[in-house]
Amino acid sequence: MLRISENQRADYVQARLMRLQVDVRVLQEQLVSGRRLVRPEDGPLDAAVVVRSSARLSALAGQRQAAALGVQVLHAQDEALGEASAVLVRAEELATQFASGLYSAAQRTAAREEAHGLLQELVAVANGSFAGRRLWSGLALDAPSPFLDPDTPGWTAASAFTGSTYEFEVQVGPHAEDRVRTSTRGDSVFGAALEALETLETALATNASVTPALDSLAAARGRLSAERASVGARQAQLQERIDRVRGLVLQEETARSAARDVDFAVAASRLAEAQTALQALLATAAQMNQSRLTNLLRL
Amino acid sequence: MALSPLFAIGRGALLAQEIGLTVAGNNIANANTPGYTRTRAVLSQEVPRQYAGVLMGWGVRAQRVEQVVDQLLEARLRVVTTEQGEAIARRDHLVALSAVANDLDDPSLATVLDAFFAAADGLARNPGGLAEREVLLARGEALADETNGRASRLARLQRDIDDRIAALVSEANEEIERLAALNTAITHAEVDGQIATGLRDERTLALQSLARKVGIEAIDTGQLGTRISLANGLVLVEGGRVVHRLAAEPGSTPGLDGGPLRDLGVRRSNSSYVALPSVALRGEIAGLRAVRDGELVEAATRLDLFASTLASAVNAVQQHPSARDLDGNATAGVPFFAGTTAATLQLALSDPRTIAAARSTQPGDAANALALLGVRGAAQGALNGTTLSGWLAAEQARLGQDAARAEDAATAADLRASQVRSEREAVSGVNLNEELANLLRFQHAFEASARVIAVADRVLDELVNLVR
Numbered sequence: 199m200l201r202i203s204e205n206q207r208a209d210y211v212q213a214r215l216m217r218l219q220v221d222v223r224v225l226q227e228q229l230v231s232g233r234r235l236v237r238p239e240d241g242p243l244d245a246a247v248v249v250r251s252s253a254r255l256s257a258l259a260g261q262r263q264a265a266a267l268g269v270q271v272l273h274a275q276d277e278a279l280g281e282a283s284a285v286l287v288r289a290e291e292l293a294t295q296f297a298s299g300l301y302s303a304a305q306r307t308a309a310r311e312e313a314h315g316l317l318q319e320l321v322a323v324a325n326g327s328f329a330g331r332r333l334w335s336g337l338a339l340d341a342p343s344p345f346l347d348p349d350t351p352g353w354t355a356a357s358a359f360t361g362s363t364y365e366f367e368v369q370v371g372p373h374a375e376d377r378v379r380t381s382t383r384g385d386s387v388f389g390a391a392l393e394a395l396e397t398l399e400t401a402l403a404t405n406a407s408v409t410p411a412l413d414s415l416a417a418a419r420g421r422l423s424a425e426r427a428s429v430g431a432r433q434a435q436l437q438e439r440i441d442r443v444r445g446l447v448l449q450e451e452t453a454r455s456a457a458r459d460v461d462f463a464v465a466a467s468r469l470a471e472a473q474t475a476l477q478a479l480l481a482t483a484a485q486m487n488q489s490r491l492t493n494l495l496r497l
Numbered sequence: 498m499a500l501s502p503l504f505a506i507g508r509g510a511l512l513a514q515e516i517g518l519t520v521a522g523n524n525i526a527n528a529n530t531p532g533y534t535r536t537r538a539v540l541s542q543e544v545p546r547q548y549a550g551v552l553m554g555w556g557v558r559a560q561r562v563e564q565v566v567d568q569l570l571e572a573r574l575r576v577v578t579t580e581q582g583e584a585i586a587r588r589d590h591l592v593a594l595s596a597v598a599n600d601l602d603d604p605s606l607a608t609v610l611d612a613f614f615a616a617a618d619g620l621a622r623n624p625g626g627l628a629e630r631e632v633l634l635a636r637g638e639a640l641a642d643e644t645n646g647r648a649s650r651l652a653r654l655q656r657d658i659d660d661r662i663a664a665l666v667s668e669a670n671e672e673i674e675r676l677a678a679l680n681t682a683i684t685h686a687e688v689d690g691q692i693a694t695g696l697r698d699e700r701t702l703a704l705q706s707l708a709r710k711v712g713i714e715a716i717d718t719g720q721l722g723t724r725i726s727l728a729n730g731l732v733l734v735e736g737g738r739v740v741h742r743l744a745a746e747p748g749s750t751p752g753l754d755g756g757p758l759r760d761l762g763v764r765r766s767n768s769s770y771v772a773l774p775s776v777a778l779r780g781e782i783a784g785l786r787a788v789r790d791g792e793l794v795e796a797a798t799r800l801d802l803f804a805s806t807l808a809s810a811v812n813a814v815q816q817h818p819s820a821r822d823l824d825g826n827a828t829a830g831v832p833f834f835a836g837t838t839a840a841t842l843q844l845a846l847s848d849p850r851t852i853a854a855a856r857s858t859q860p861g862d863a864a865n866a867l868a869l870l871g872v873r874g875a876a877q878g879a880l881n882g883t884t885l886s887g888w889l890a891a892e893q894a895r896l897g898q899d900a901a902r903a904e905d906a907a908t909a910a911d912l913r914a915s916q917v918r919s920e921r922e923a924v925s926g927v928n929l930n931e932e933l934a935n936l937l938r939f940q941h942a943f944e945a946s947a948r949v950i951a952v953a954d955r956v957l958d959e960l961v962n963l964v965r
Contacts, residue, residue, distance in 0.1 A: 203535075203926020204528045206919050213915065238595045238897025239904060246894035249600050249607045253886035256611035257873060260618035267622050331623070336861025339625035364859035369621060369867055372874040377867070458601070 211483045218476045225469040234460040244457035251454035262443045264368035265436045268380040272433040274328040279426040285320045286419045293408045310402035317395040321345045324388040334384030335361030344384045355392035359385035370439045387425050391418035503953035506556030510946035513540050516559040517939035521932045528927040532702035534564045535927045570921045575708040577914040579780040582709035584910035586784030588903040595900040597650045600893050607889045609643040612636050614873040621870045624863035630849030641842045644804050648839035651797045652753035658789040666745040672707045673733050680722030681737030712779025729777040753797050800839040806879045808834035814869045820853035828853040
């Protein structure tokens with residue numbers, strides 16, 4: 199015959215009560231913290247997903263910052279290249295003007311002075327910086343001017359560049375090949391332009407033909423345009439990368455949230471369910487205590 | 498020969514029903530006493546006697562009070578209690594281990610590692626920046642500190658478990674002494690065939706407690722009491738005599754903190770020490786020993802592997818043949834991290850200018866900083882081809898899975914133990930309704946027996962009146 203002792207009844211109620219109370223506490227904690235994954239044992243695979251996602255999000259944040267820096271730097275370079283092109287355009291006008299050889303010595307002297315001014319302006323552009331970093335010298339921070347001042351004794355265009363030959367890259371992806379160059383060595387960009395201006399200035403000073411200077415200026419402007427196109431392409435590449443990173447961040451955050459965060463609707467309904475079960479159990483326990491022979495017989 | 502058998506029958510019945518009432522009352526009183534085994538009065542008919550030439554019944558007598566107990570269930574309860582003790586000890590300490598290595602918190606080893614590479618990223622964006630170098634140095638130090646901290650927490654957890662094992666051995670020895678004393682007391686109390694119910698209940702509880710701690714076999718040897726032995730048959734208690742005491746002695750295996758871990762064995766009565774094979778001990782001690790010597794050591798070894806891989810990967814970049822610091826000096830002899838284990842990992846640099854961000858003397862060169870950043874996503878051969886953070890993620894899954902499995906095992910052991918405990922309660926526990934019914938039954942029988950004496954009294958009165 200099946201017997202039920204007092205302790206069995208009490209043990210059952212106690213065990214069930216404890217389990218329900220633990221359930222209620224866990225669900226309350228989840229709703230307050232917004233997380234269902236607090237310890238690795240709450241979901242071992244989800245815990246791994248959270249750790250991996252957090253690492254990837256940190257990496258993506260770095261890639262986004264690097265890409266944003268690249269865009270800013272390239273934007274500054276684009277503006278500088280625009281200014282340099284304007285200098286060369288003016289120099290070409292000057293060269294075209296003096297190509298006829300009909301100007302007086304005084305006019306040629308004035309033109310030479312203007313050409314020298316344009317040279318100084320181009321050097322100033324080539325020595326430009328962004329946030330303290332040299333745009334055309336490996337983005338070096340607080341570095342000296344990469345191009346010597348044209349007024350320096352013995353200055354020649356060929357030897358004007360003394361800056362860094364390092365071409366700066368930003369890491370915009372997880373792999374070594376996911377790097378985008380954000381600086382070009384200054385002599386490669388401005389060398390031809392400086393030499394063309396030097397040629398023009400020398401021609402004006404020596405009353406020689408400016409025709410070779412005209413050809414050089416045209417070639418130098420072409421070089422600047424090519425660099426500008428390259429800068430634009432890289433800017434677009436970085437901008438596209440920023441957009442892609444934004445999407446990847448969203449994906450990672452969604453994956454992490456799915457693994458870590460609580461579903462409020464589910465947790466709230468489970469909490470209500472557990473609380474109802476708890477109340478029902480307490481009521482049943484109270485009812486069980488009334489069903490005694492003592493109560494029936496009024497002993 | 499009684500004057501009238503009615504008096505004798507009534508008197509015997511009164512005594513028997515009173516004993517029945519007392520037994521029911523005692524059961525009711527102990528309804529909530531832990532380990533109590535219900536008792537019942539065994540009533541039997543008196544030996545029939547001749548009266549007026551007729552062989553007739555002579556009433557009732559209370560033969561004895563016996564415990565309602567199923568020895569097989571008691572033995573099963575000890576077995577499941579042993580399993581429960583082992584499973585709970587494993588669960589508690591694997592959960593603690595998982596908490597020590599929890600990378601879901603912030604800060605944790607994983608977040609500090611991320612922060613370190615974020616700082617390397619900052620340096621790659623501005624290799625000449627002193628601020629970026631200071632941050633990388635600080636994050637490197639935090640990474641080393643967190644690794645040291647985790648190693649130290651693992652060592653402390655192992656030492657706590659070792660201390661707990663020693664405490665358990667001491668508690669188990671007290672119970673062994675108590676069980677020997679109880680065996681003696683029960684033997685003395687039961688010389689005339691009676692059952693020393695309270696003492697037996699106390700022994701049952703002590704046996705369960707010892708079973709939970711070390712796992713035992715208990716055999717009732719009758720007159721000599723109970724023989725208690727370990728799983729490998731080594732006898733601890735023989736009747737009232739303690740044959741072996743458990744011992745936890747500092748052994749030759751060093752712990753994670755360098756101090757010796759305790760070996761488990763027994764001491765004979767002549768104080769000689771004998772080491773125990775691992776199969777001899779079960780229960781809580783076995784669970785603790787398994788975590789102390791198994792999962793904890795494995796977690797520490799894997800943490801050491803992580804630390805040494807991290808140090809060698811970062812140092813390989815810092816000490817690259819072309820690597821240059823901020824002043825253009827080669828850094829081939831200037832490591833970033835020193836130490837090859839989690840406990841000894843530390844920052845080897847103190848001057849941020851000595852961090853190698855370049856691979857040439859060209860200003861702005863960030864090639865080495867980019868290489869350092871590349872360590873984040875690089876598959877490490879020593880870590881089975883995973884990245885450093887991938888390894889930590891795998892560790893989370895592994896430790897979490899161990900703890901979750903231990904939780905499941907503990908829940909299953911709990912359920913098995915509750916099931917057997919419930920079966921034991923169904924046999925030996927007190928049901929108040931049943932006892933109240935018994936109380937009423939014996940009360941009515943007692944009243945009726947009193948009425949028998951009253952009738953006998955009246956019959957005697959009639960006889961006396963006849964004589965007058």
